[in-house]
Amino acid sequence: MVAFHASALDGVARNPSLPTPLLLRLLAGYRPSRDALRRAGLPEPAVVVILTHPNPGARIDFAMSARAEPAQRARLADDPSPKVRAALAYGPELYDPRTKVAPLPDAVCVRLLDDPAPSVRAALLDSPHLAPSFVASMATHHSSAARQEAVRAWEILPPGERLALLADPDPEVRRAAVLWECRRDARVTAELLRDPKSAAEALRRGLLVRADAERCVAERTHLAALAENPSLPADLVERLAVDPDEAVRLAVSLRPELDETRRMAIDFTVGDFDRGDGAQWVRDGLADHEVLRRAAASAHPLLRRAAAQSPHLPPDLLRLLARVEDPVVENRLGIHHPDTPEEVLMRVYARLGGTFSAWMAETHPRFPREGLAARYADHPDGNYRRLAVRDPAATPALIERLSHDPEVWTRQAAAGDPRLPLHRLREALHVPELASSAGANPALPEDEMAAVLDRAGVPA
DSSP: OOHHHHHHHHHHHTOTTOOHHHHHHHHHSSSOOHHHHTOTTOOHHHHHHHHTOSOHHHHHHHHTOSSSOHHHHGGGTTOSOHHHHHHHHHOOOOOOTTOOOOOOOHHHHHHHHTOSSHHHHHHHHHOTTOOHHHHHHGGGOSOHHHHHHHGGGGGGSOHHHHHHHHTOSSHHHHHHHHHHHTTTOHHHHHHHTTOTTTHHHHHHHSOOOHHHHHHHHHHTOSHHHHTTOTTOOHHHHHHHTTOSOHHHHHHHHTOTTOOHHHHHHSOOOOOTTOOOTTOHHHHTTTTOHHHHHHHHTOSOHHHHHHHTTOTTOOHHHHHHHHTSOOHHHHHHHHHHOTTOOHHHHHHHHHHHTTSHHHHHHHTSTTSOOTTHHHHHTTOSSHHHHGGGGGOTTOOHHHHHHHTTOSSHHHHHHHHTOTTSOHHHHHHHTTSTTTHHHHHTOTTSOHHHHHHHHHHTTOOO
């Protein structure tokens, strides 16, 4: 197959105007395009073709589609191939933080958890898409690996199930359980401190008695972890605030109980790209307006950066962070908040054109559209000329001109725009670097789509 025919075929496979008969023709081939298998809103006849497809690779692609409904994907739970069932159990691999995947029904997960193939069971336990109700239900499962995963739902487990996990016959299950229980039980924390594998996490989160805390400070045991501990006595916090280790002082500066005067009196340094992931109380409170208010209004860069990850920022805090002019804050707002101001998105795009953060800004629903043609159609940078295609006021003549632009990304954007004159669209189908964009153009006539399938050798 000529390369640009394959590219055009890939474009047609994701074309939103692709009619069902051509979609079914695409799917019936032995190696259907992944774009066709992972389309949103697949009609029932297409789903049936995929579920019974002779190529397990096609069924795997569908099993991992983020656009398919969970009930559709769940129909692969009885697939004869363990590779397909493992793909279903794990679910979609996501690269866009805005994409949310609904979990498989609990009843389907129960079946996959008891699948005869170990690879399927392991894939399910590794899945990032499990419903909390299902995770909690594994607390009484016969598999120790499942019980260990159930510990992640510790806060919603009944007391009896917590006690059972703390006394579990499997040492790894017990260890996972006590790492949660130590947050409320100083005796459990003291036991964990004797285990080198658990000591750092116990010092970070566990309920401490003063003697253990003093000993760890004196022995300089995992001080950066200890500096985060919520139960650390105030006088020991003050000692660590002037510790010679910069990582320890930084950890102290992020503690939630400090007022702004005390926080900013600590000598700490923040790197240009540090994200604030150490502020666990902010990460745990991304839906709590009081937590967000304290963090967003702080003078501490890492607290502001941590707050910027929340999609729940109220309008006044969003405006406050939008004025900070911190690149990390702007990047996070552009990725996570649905109402990020246009000027912030444009600053991210201008600063990081061609990167993931710039792509996230450009694909944000609030990224500007109006006026881009007048501003950027003749810009010396092709990355900006490409933005002119987004403008609803861009004329077919301008779109055609940009389809000949020296910059390939600009040409491709224009080739995929439905305002591109038909004669140029047909021409673009035969230009290797434009064929995929042209094939995906929703203005491509049905007969041209069929011709693409013919030229690519897809059986009628």
